[in-house]
Amino acid sequence: MNSKMNQKINQVTENTLVVGMDIAKRVHYACFVDDRGRMIEKAFPVNQSKEGFESLYEKILQTMQETKKTEVIVGIEPTGHYWMNLAYFLDQYGIPLVMVNPLHVKRSKELDDNLPTKNDKKDALVIARLLKDGRFSYPRILKEIEAELRIGSTLRSKLTEDLASIKNRIIRWLDRYFPEFTQVFPAFGKMALATLEKTPLPQDIKNKTAEELVFLYRQVEGMRAPQLPKAKLLIETSINSIGLTEGTQMARQEIATLLRQYRLLESEIESVNSQLAEMA
Template identity: 90%
Template sequence: QIMKEAKKTEVIVGIEPTGHYWMNLANFLDHYGIPLVMVNPMHVKRSKELDDNLPTKNDKKDALVIARLLKDGRFSYPRLLKEVEAELRIGSTLRSKLTEDLASIKNRIIRWLDRYFPEFTQVFPAFGKMALATLEMTPLPQDIDGKSAEELVFLYRKVKGMRAPQLPKAKLLIEAATNSIGLTEGTQMARHEIATLLRQYRLLENEIESVNSQLSEMAQTTMEYELLASVPGLGDATIVDLLSEVGSFSLYENPRQLIKLAGLTLRENSSG
């Protein structure tokens, strides 16, 4: 409608990127062959005082500033991800978020242990299979008190995925439980809390494993995979993250374009 009123035959849409809100519009315009470009938010911020010397911010003023930046050619074309590239970007972001959530749950488990079984980490410095089995079957020191190491090992074998609990660890656990200074009040809800945290921990572990598997399979379908995999120290996880950010290497004409993506635009400073 605006094109008809202004008697124009071509249009270019410019935006200041705001989170994820522009993506739907970009795909809609792409479907109709209308180009969409982005201006740097910092350029908008620095340009808005040129007319009135006021740092005021409102939609009308911002739109005018963006339009002027477009007129001067100060914009860039966003790369709309499609097919495998889109899958890798979404999957990589999902994996990153799941990993953050797992770390958060782990911290909550450690906080729980600090209150109810602070000696636990002396026996199990990391959350391995036996550590998780112990928290599932005997989370509190009083659950261990009175049991032999052999009884504990037999008990932990019942946990799914726990095949061979270590007897020496069970003995250390008994000693730690006997001398524990953990809280002894509110244990009913404490048991419920640790059981809930363990379910969330295992669920996130399984989800991360599933996402990693799918991402590795997708990455292997790209023409860049074999090239990247030949570089010592680059595993599938790193390759996925790299491809999710930079996309196909065929999009670049010069290595400096990749360096710029990393924020390393090398320049000479030769002024006296």
């Protein structure tokens, strides 16, 4: 650990311009110091835009020329995803971007003035001074296939979370209007979804024959061979159901909406998985 720390400290020499930046959604603040933490440029605003980034780059070049610095390092305290645009911009010019621990920033502020309160300008200076002490780490700037895989994996995780949320809402709907449904269908297979699409409520089922139900479910896309025994069991459970019988018009609308969302998410997850498999 000491060896790694020493390597980081050695990266900041008297020839290095140290840039600390406090990251925000719209306007960042940057502060320049030397290898001993002495301020070269007070904190100034940097807009989250192409013009703002280019202005920062020009100011870095100008300051390096004026102070006869040959190297530069930019450090940030990670704040959500707002730092990423800046990181990729700086990477184009070969300027390394590193990160400091938010806990270190907080503690350093308390040491400076015994005030841990948030202040963008003060934070930029604190971050810069942490850099010269080697207290930083390197983020991975993903490119090409790595970037595609990371974004795809994140998207898949989010879609899977959304699908689980919709599934839970369907279960809550069933608890109210057809509590016995899960006795017939423990999982949401094709026939279970077909049943909810064509005959979501017990009163839609109990006056039909098993053959009529099978005929209905065959009309659902992807449902080739509905099981007759399942249809018979559905009729038995629907007859003795304790499901609610009030508000059924909007209950039908609710379950139809949930089913559309469920199927869309399943389709999107399948599409993302297919693309990721091709890339891997």
